[in-house]
Amino acid sequence: MQSEFKIPTREHIHIRNRKISIWGILIALFLVYLVYSSFYIVPTGSQAVVFRFGKLMDIKDAGIHFKIPFIDSVQVVSVEEIRRYEFGYRTIDPGPPAKYKDVPGESKMLTSDNKIVHVYWAMQYKVSDPAKYVINLPSDKKKLEKIIRDTAESVFRQVVASHSFDEILTTGKELVQTETKQRIQEIMRDLGYGLNITAVQIQDVMPPDEVQGAFNDVISARAEKEKTILEAQSYANKVLAEVKGTASKTINEAEAYKYQRIKEAEGRAGRLRLLIQRHSEAPKVVETELFYEALKKMSENGVKFIVVGDGVKIINLDNLLQSLNKQSSSQGGDSK
Template sequence: MFMEDRFDWEKFPEDQVRRFGNLKPSSIIIGIFILIIAIIILSSSFYTVNTDEAGVIKTFGAFSRITGPGIHTKWPWPIQTVEKVSVEKVNRIEIGFRTVGKDSAGNIIYSDIPEEKTMVTKDENIVEVEFIVQYIVRDPSAYLFNVDNPVETIRKTSWSAMRTVIASNTVDDVLTIGKEAIQNQTKDLIQSVLDRYNCGIRVVAVQLQDVDPPAQVKSAFDEVQKAKEKMDQLVNEGKRYYNQVVLEAQGEAYKIVKEAEAYKIQKINLAKGEVSRFEEVYRQYVKEKNIAKKQIYLDRMRSILAGINKYIVDPSVNLNIFLQQEKTEVIK
């Protein structure tokens, strides 16, 4: 009994083939179809959002919700679909040129877009402007649903903003000293327009790549720029020389003024000293007129006879004295 009920593994494949062979072809097709539908439903019900992305869920094509990084579930296709948008990646749009690839040496190849890069300045000069716009997506739902083609919208807005800013600057500003200001003005103008469109975009930077006059007149522009640079150099040299001479003159004038002030103080002090001395002599004169007169006489003679040879003659004693500086000689 036990031996008869034992399962025969050797006959199992044949039994299964015989059993499925008895199925109708339509039943097999329906089973396969149901299996495929089940696989599609299961595979479309789960999705993964990376750490730098946001998942935008659409229900029958309309916005439903936004999901963050991780594994999520949703209603299967075609009820719901998910579109992943990078919210941290800095995207780049090229205007006036396009990157088309690399050559055999690995150098990047660019292609010019003349209709985009030709612009007119405030003083009616033509310049060719190539620039890039960097942006990130800050609102995925607005980015996907508020405009039909976000990238093309950003490109056209950026091109229009740059033309507006270039038209408000002279060719000298565009080619030389005004590039940073032009970049900042264009960035602000692009952002204000995109905000009005509610595109969900934040402009990170606008960078000018090449700003040149047209090739037909580039040599003439280069000569003009060289002449301006030479003029600026001469002007700066003149200013340096002027400042040097002025500073030296100011220093000399300051020195003369200080010397004059010192001389004035010296003379004033000498005059005060003379006045004090005179007042002292006068006080002595008032007290003793004869003594004062004799003292004045002696002081005056001392100043007159200082430094000269002198003879002293005394006839009463027949004596002559010769006085010479640092030497005395008696002559009889």
């Protein structure tokens, strides 16, 4: 049987070329996708968890990294973002002014003395171990939130139940926050969630409406007491500062007087040493000078006359000083 050979028509050639072009485009697109999917970018403040065939392979920091397409899978997790959950309320509008919505089922709690209290609080956390976070927690946001919320709320209720009504409403807030933070952190670590609890903050504590009035009276009385204590401390500090200032002034004055007296004594001692030296050299001259100085001081103090012996002879002090002064001047002239 003789085979027939058909010459391709122009239409057949056109169809074949078009098929080749389509395949070429598809292959090119596939290669582009292959190259594109081989690289990924980890933004600043995040880390990438790399899996190969579903097995954890590596954790990459911020930057551009390579992966094997269809074999490696990557999940990027923010490790610097601080996440926040609110309990007993929800922020509707951050404002200002901020608007909130109560969630009574979360805020209503029982204290150690079997009293009801409404506590509104918030918890902040961030991812500390992205591998544990990805492996042990679901990727679905609602499921993830439920797990973390249920764990935190359960711990908080246990802590509140270990404290009295008065402690929760007044002085025990800091202690409740600290205990809750520590316990939640321990549970998160034991469960391997890779979370770091950064803060537990009690926003508000309210008693039931039935006892709100009495509670307000207690708060007012406590505030008045604290105000009185602060005023007393302020007055005590003021008086103490004044006493310290007076004492310091007295000490300084005493030190100055002491210094002055020492200098005066040193001056007198120096003058006495000089007189002793001069007296050994010229005793009559020194004695005359001392006698003259004594008479001069008496004259300055208002003394006009002196009585010599048994009151027989009265000497005018001014005349005596003039005479001694002339005698001293003549002696000085002779010495020249």
